[in-house]
Amino acid sequence: MAVKYELIKQCKQSGARVGRVHTPHGVIETPAFMPVGTQATVKTMSPEELKAMDAHIILSNTYHLFLRPGHDIVKRAGGLHSFMNWDRPILTDSGGFQVFSLSEMRKITEEGVNFRSHLNGDKLFLSPEVAMEIQNALGSDIMMAFDECPPYPAEYQYVKQSTERTSRWAERCLKSHARPHDQALFAIVQGGMHKDLRIQSAKDLTSMDFPGYAIGGLSVGEPKHLMYEVLDYTVPELPATKPRYLMGVGSPDALVEGAIRGVDMFDCVLPTRIARNGTTMTSQGRLVIRNAKYAEDFGPLDPNCTCYTCSNYSRAYIRHLLKADETFGIRLTTYHNLHFLLQLMRDVRQAIMDDRLLDFRDSFFESYGLHNNDKGF
């Protein structure tokens, strides 16, 4: 097995757990947030900066690297770790979510998905086998099975057929995966917002004995209480001996709520994307640094933060850089936002170790200005 889950501590207040995921490129302490490096780089950040904020793992995108520069080039560079100078774990998604998001530009069959490149209109094809070939070339520590992510809302019958196909595709992924000894393939539970479909999907996939399981198809527009309901009945269907990964979720409240429900891994572009618009996450809630009121505010973004940005730069300076379109400004906000979520996960892990995660949630939500679960980012 390429990765192994080690349980460290089960929270007595919730379903949360602290653990370690052992991978060929090192250990991931969980619950973990994974910064997203879509195109073989976490936008604006260097690998050294990601290490300085103690990111244990990053995510990169199969669809984007397939299109540019092409997985053959990454393979000839010695794999994605070598290509991008990152020697810690990498998780790659399967490309499924991206091609299904192309809507008008793709056609799904049992065999796979025909689609056109969003870059140049080229006709391309992705399937379970192709997704494995690409991810085997990239050499990520954790690969994702090629799945279909149904939209929200969607008809029950459509979701049912799609979820069944995702199970058949998972089996094809398992069969065509060429490097199971050093790359772990995670399956993705689908089923929309339907309890019976989620449970059936989990049963189908766990019967194939993957080294880890993701929950996909959430954070696609549904209210947050629905997402938490799905977690409530899906997570118990997943084996306690394997890591559980909630895909595409990165709002501070959902990270805490996900951890409470037993999720081990999360990823989202949220912290890096909003940083580029000047929106930052702080211990007192979100702060839009471009606002005029910060023009002469010489304090740090977040007085309770110890990150590089908050240790060295003022709100006034960061605001100036963003107003002046200076890249260094978005380096500073990106660094801060990623550090904020990584620190949040360190706090979550400590709270689990201390059997007080529900208490932590309450105090965190209050300081962050969240009073019900549908609020927040």
Next chain:
Amino acid sequence: MAVKYELIKQCKQSGARVGRVHTPHGVIETPAFMPVGTQATVKTMSPEELKAMDAHIILSNTYHLFLRPGHDIVKRAGGLHSFMNWDRPILTDSGGFQVFSLSEMRKITEEGVNFRSHLNGDKLFLSPEVAMEIQNALGSDIMMAFDECPPYPAEYQYVKQSTERTSRWAERCLKSHARPHDQALFAIVQGGMHKDLRIQSAKDLTSMDFPGYAIGGLSVGEPKHLMYEVLDYTVPELPATKPRYLMGVGSPDALVEGAIRGVDMFDCVLPTRIARNGTTMTSQGRLVIRNAKYAEDFGPLDPNCTCYTCSNYSRAYIRHLLKADETFGIRLTTYHNLHFLLQLMRDVRQAIMDDRLLDFRDSFFESYGLHNNDKGF
């Protein structure tokens, strides 16, 4: 005196010299290249990165900071060093060059220059007194006198009157400079491409005993041999006991030729500007990293370079980042280009110490692919 020039070594092969400029924020080893941080940031770089490449001093722009965020805000932040988190020396220009470049949007009188902001069209005014007030607020180690930089080509009579006004303005700068104890004011020799005007300008200004002298109005479109001719007859008019600064020059060949003629300091946006378009300076000449031939080139930008970029990243990866519009790509090319020029100046200083600067020039020009002085960047 806020700054003091210490002569270390005079080259026996040329007019070049190695020295140290002592400032309130540390020592500048000369001949020195100063990276440009126009808007209180060297585009894409952190202060730590500039220190890692051993930049001794950076330049920032009075005109830009006057417009945004405003010198009052910088002053309230504790000055420019504190505002931008840079504790080494800073030189600020006077804003003159920028307002004269506005052409249609400004009107010059003996009193000063009325102009409109390029950002929002606001009516603004710069004069010797205002330029001093702004630079005193910024708190740079080295301030520049407010001068007029005539265009090239220009009528003799126009250049003569302009140069005489620059001398009168220099005197007004000297009188209104409020912090001579901790900020050194350099005067700027003008005179276009006319020997008698250059010599008169130098005589006028040196009689006022400034702590340093710049040569302005060069690298404004004239052929390089003309620039070198102006240096040949202007530098000898400047006191050997003060630093000499050639403004706006940063092509590798002109840095070497300037040092040969006794120049101590240089600045230019060239290395950072071309880096953003993917053009890099290497020991084998310039390299345009976007070219298709580098798509599968897994070697460093420059095999003879020891910088962060060349130690960790391939041409193929940097090309990928630039093609994908990833900011980290221009961080890598910017880092490399600045390191290249700073390393060139270290090599120049060593060659002066060894009395072989002319030999160094010949071998450097050959490897860089420069065979006459008008070539290069």
